[in-house]
Amino acid sequence: MTSSTTAMTTEHGAAAHARGGISNPILGMLLFITSEVMFFAGLFAAYFNVRAAGPIWPPLEFADKLHIFPLVGPATVLLILSSFTCQVGVWAIRRNDRRGLTRAIAITVILGATFLVMQAIDYTSLYAEGLRLDAGPFGSTYYTLTGFHGAHVLGGVIMLSVVLYRSLSGQFSAAHHDMVEATSMYWHFVDVVWIALFSILYIL
Amino acid sequence: MATTAMTPAASAYRAGLYEWLTTTDHKKIGILYLVNSLIFFFVGGLLALAVRTELAMPGIQFFKEVVYNQLFTMHASFMLFLFVIPILAGFGNYAVPLMIGAPDMAFPRINALSFWMLPLAGILMATGFLTNGGAAAAGWTSYSPLAEKAYSGMGTDLWIVAVILIGTSSILGAINFLVTIFKMRAPGMTMFRMPIMVWTMLVTSVLVLLATPVLASALIMLFIDRNYGGHFFDPATGGNAILWQNVFWFYSHPAVYIMVLPAMGIVSEVLPVFSRKPLFGYKAFVFATAGIGALGFSVWAHHMFTTGSVYLPFFSLMTFLIAIPTGVKMFNWIATLFRGQLTFSTPLIFALGFVSMFLIGGINGAFSAVVPVDFAIHDTYWVVAHLHYVLFGGSVFGVFAGVYYWFPKMTGRMLNEGLGKVQFVLMFVGVNLTFFPMHQLGLVGMPRRIADYSSAAGWNDLNLLATVGSFIIGASMLPFLWNVFISLSSGKPAGDDPWEGNTLEWATSSPPPPYNFDRLPEIRSERPVFDLRHRPRPESADLQLAAEASAAPESAGPAGHH
Helix, strand or coil, X not given: CCHXXXXXXXXXXXXXXXXXXXXXXXXXXXXXXXXXXXXXHHHHHHHHHHHHHCCCCCCHXXXXXXXXXXXXXXXXXXXXXXXXXXXXXXXHHHCCCHHHHHHHHHXXXXXXXXXXXXXXXXXXXXXHCCCCCCCHHHHHHXXXXXXXXXXXXXXXXXXXXXXXXXXXXXXXXXXXXXXXXXXXHHHHHHHHHHHHHHHHHHHC | CCEEECCCCCCCCCCHHHHHHHCCCHHHHHHHHHHHHHHHHHHHHHHHHXXXXXXXXXXXXXXXXXXXXXXXXXXXXXXXXXXXXXHHHHHHHHHHHHHCCCCCCCCHXXXXXXXXXXXXXXXXXXXXXXXXXXXXXXXXXXXXXXCCCCCCCHHHHHHHHHHHHHHHHHXXXXXXXXXXXXXXXXXXXXXXXXXXXHHXXXXXXXXXXXXXXXXXXXXXXXXXXXHCCCCCCCHHHCCCHHHHHHHHHHHHHHHHHHCCHHHHHHHHHHHHHHHCCCCCCHHHHHHHHHHHHHHHHHCXXXXXXXXXXXXXXXXXXHHHHHHHHHHHHHHHHHHHHCCCCCCCCHHHHHHHHHHHHHHHHHHHHHHHCCHHHHHHHCCEHHHHHHHHHHHHHHHHHHHHHHHHHHHHHHHCECCCHHHHHHHHHHHHHHHHHHHHHHHHHHHCCCECCCCCCCHHHCCHHHHHHHHHHHHHHHHHHHHHHHHHHHHHHHCCECCCCCXXXXXXXXXXXXXXXXXXXXXXXXXXXCCHHHHHHCCCCCHHHHHHXXXXXXXCCCCCCCHHHC
């Protein structure tokens, strides 16, 4: 007989369903990230469409504005760095190192929050320079793309804070840390979106 | 060893209303989905009757143009976003875990969240009628610049927020379905033993997962345009109106498959049971479903042929290609019926209604894919005829096939066959009277979304006929409601398996216990309950084997089965 029919003799129940492979919460998070990719794809599509329609990009009146803010480079470095610290936390809890997890996630939360503060400063100075949400297609796309990314960073910082709290109260172990893995995946995704955004807004 | 013993969990149900408001049981959530969706179906239906009443005769009789625009916009929005999509998700919710032998969905609390967003969104959308400018009136497609600030009021903002909520609900539901289907199948339930209904929910969920977020981003950009001075879609301020159509249809074309694939799944469950035959070409059907899903992402611009900014040959060709997997399905259904022992119970009759009406909707759809023809019939009543043959003649008949098929499982009581047949006849006659004349109206040039037309145009008789038909459809709901009302209290007791079904939901009690199964039959094909009913060996030998199995669980393979 095949193994599938032999499996009929096992006890039926929730445990019987959790057969090897990826766990339910992590598969759920991967699917959620897939939908998030499509969400940003819609925004990016709008950006490229508007950009292709404009004769000069960025428009002349804003051409030099984006570069007056010197912190966007460091902010990008910090966010990329936070992906590494987050992953260090995941590796730590896989070794059952709770202290290492707590330390790494705490650093990640601080880096993420710093990124948000820097973005707020960036917004303030750009706003003062006249680059606003209603300042033509450039302003609309710039704030919508970076704003929704910022909202995702905020969501990630909140999730990481919950991970930190649960880590401090000792709820994770090498066997039980689905939330750490899932949050880390989400955080990497947010990071990758920023790399794409930074490339199209500041480099290309 | 044909069945597997389980330890029944303690009862998870609390009493009454509190249980229904707080439940995380996929069966109860599924029923909540069905009831909520049917309420919006009836409200949307009344709006449609208002539209048809205004159009019965030339001239403005009952509703001014401003109100008329709200009526058809809200009719479409209720029917698409709050009836067809959620009710099919409701059937999926009820049936999928049962059909794959799972105790519940993968994330029961997210499941409850997905449901409760829907009534909230529906109420939010409907409150548009109470605002100064009235409800959303830019059509369910909300084309720019009609949906921009200059031309529409707060009703459109409420509409946007409601549709984003519904989309979020759909995405969460899709994640739940996919994890459930991939991870929660009972032992022996391989992918190619899954019922077709489960396959269609799988493909539908992939479509929701990939398409709906794009609609969310489009709606958010529209919201920014309207409220924060954005410049995405309004040409007057440097935006691009065609961009809206692209992102909107990138969602909304896959969405038409979201609105019909699960109904195809229901029909594919019903036809084999009432033909006493297996579904013809199971694997072909699965691949056809996947093919429709994949092709569904490459045809969105066929809604935009007349904009002049899409590559016509490509999108026309891809649209024709969709006719191939759809034709495969049509062939499979007819071949399933061919030489079957048909019992004309209500589920089969509604399924036959689906097959015949969907055929018309498919043919007039392929007709519209011809670019020069589309240039002539674009935005005419031809399109209205096409979409209603697919969505009403198709999906709604599928929905009622599902209601009659699973009502006994959900409630433990049968619906009345006689009243069901009265409903079917009224519905079938009404649908064809309403929507068939619209083909002709479209061909002679009557545009859609108008409140008035000239009596000299020669459209009077066909419009009156369509209005009469629509009231017959409305009347067909009365025997249905009466049927549900009386059957809930005094319907014939159903028993576990009133139809002699094939799939696992018929192997448990009606209604099933909170944990779904006391025993699961052995799953060796896509028809495990059929296999159980037609076992080659007598019951006593089975019991003997079961006793051996409990003595030595590892060694008791079902060696005598083949």
